[in-house]
Amino acid sequence: MAAKKAKSDSRKPAPEDFRSDALAAALEKQDVAAVALALRHGTTVVPLVKPGARDNPLDTGEVWTYRDAKTGDLALLLFSDAKNKPDNLPPGVGIYTADWLRKFLATHPITTVFLDIAGPHPMQASPEELLKALDA
Numbered sequence: 135m136a137a138k139k140a141k142s143d144s145r146k147p148a149p150e151d152f153r154s155d156a157l158a159a160a161l162e163k164q165d166v167a168a169v170a171l172a173l174r175h176g177t178t179v180v181p182l183v184k185p186g187a188r189d190n191p192l193d194t195g196e197v198w199t200y201r202d203a204k205t206g207d208l209a210l211l212l213f214s215d216a217k218n219k220p221d222n223l224p225p226g227v228g229i230y231t232a233d234w235l236r237k238f239l240a241t242h243p244i245t246t247v248f249l250d251i252a253g254p255h256p257m258q259a260s261p262e263e264l265l266k267a268l269d270a
Contacts, residue, residue, distance in 0.1 A: 170267030182226035
């Protein structure tokens with residue numbers, strides 16, 4: 135039984151395996167149109183408070199958001215690569231599609247979205263801007 139568990143763990147992707155090359159390239163160029171295209175047709179890395187259950191594809195985990203204690207504003211952080219996620223955020227990450235991002239932004243009171251907030255090429259956008267880009 136222990137051998138089976140070890141084999142299962144070896145197939146588990148490491149957080150460093152979560153990456154969107156298209157989003158990374160777009161952020162490097164600071165090209166808003168390319169960022170929109172990368173988000174619309176690709177994936178993005180999202181920090182998770184609680185990862186989803188591996189045996190339940192419907193359990194996508196609990197997304198981590200930042201609430202400003204002074205204003206109450208709620209921010210969503212997205213990353214092109216799990217390596218760009220600051221260490222002070224929860225260790226879990228998920229990789230999500232444009233459909234997920236569209237639904238999340240439409241149903242949560244997000245006031246701003248930060249992309250690769252700690253670098254190497256950070257950008258910021260409003261949820262409205264991202265929804266327009268996702269629906270274009």
